[in-house]
Amino acid sequence: MIEDLKGDEAWRMFRIISEFTEGFDKLSRVECAVSIFGSARLTPDNAHYRQAEEISRRLAAEGFSIITGGGPGIMEAANKGACSVDAASAVKSIGLNISLPKEQQLNPYQNLSLEYRYFFVRKVMFVKHSMGYVCMPGGFGTLDEFFEALTLMQTMKIYPMPLVLFGTDFWQGMLDWLRSTLLPAGTISEGDFDYITLTDNIDEIVTIMVEHRNWKNEMRARAATGQDCDR
Secondary structure, three states: OOOOOOOOHHHHHHHHHHHHHHHHHHHOOOOOEEEEEOOOOOOOOOHHHHHHHHHHHHHHHOOOEEEEOOOOOHHHHHHHHHHOOOOOOOOOEEEEEEOOOOOOOOOOOOOEEEEEOOHHHHHHHHHHHOOOEEEOOOOHHHHHHHHHHHHHHHOOOOOOOOEEEEOHHHHHHHHHHHHHHHHHHOOOOHHHHHHEEEEOOHHHHHHHHHHHHHHHHHHHHHHHOOOOOOO
């Protein structure tokens, strides 16, 4: 049964508040997390599935927690990679699951799992608790998360964070269209592309995330001592 946002507004408001409250509470102690997005439809025999697992494993080995949408496909691969590191470490394999009529079955590789009914609440949790995004090949949901983060950075609603598109063959056409259509129309700026990294190199992803974490830690340390925090 498909549920919309109309009707019974009072109780719906309290459910929305409860989803925010639970998310803020359970994720409050998560630090240095990277969100990995991608298609729920890709199976373990797909190269992108294996790459997502490796990316997650490499990031987890550097001490990053991994956040996914908690479902199958790329999400499962990323949670699986995070779970492959030392269980005694502080790394968490987090799933922000969403109730859907199809496709979304919880994968078994989560050691911290939350359940959401509302996409917009879930997206706030991704943005608030991530210090970087890796977007693997995916569909509308992956595009939604990518453009949400890009818009928030472009409009300076959040501080810039690494926004990585992995898979040149998959993503290059979209970036070419943005440059050939939106840029000449004046609806975006050349500088907006500075927020985006397109790569096929897992080492580059790890380096980007580690350098960003180091920079954030430096800024926190300088702020704590009252120093100027301009980059």
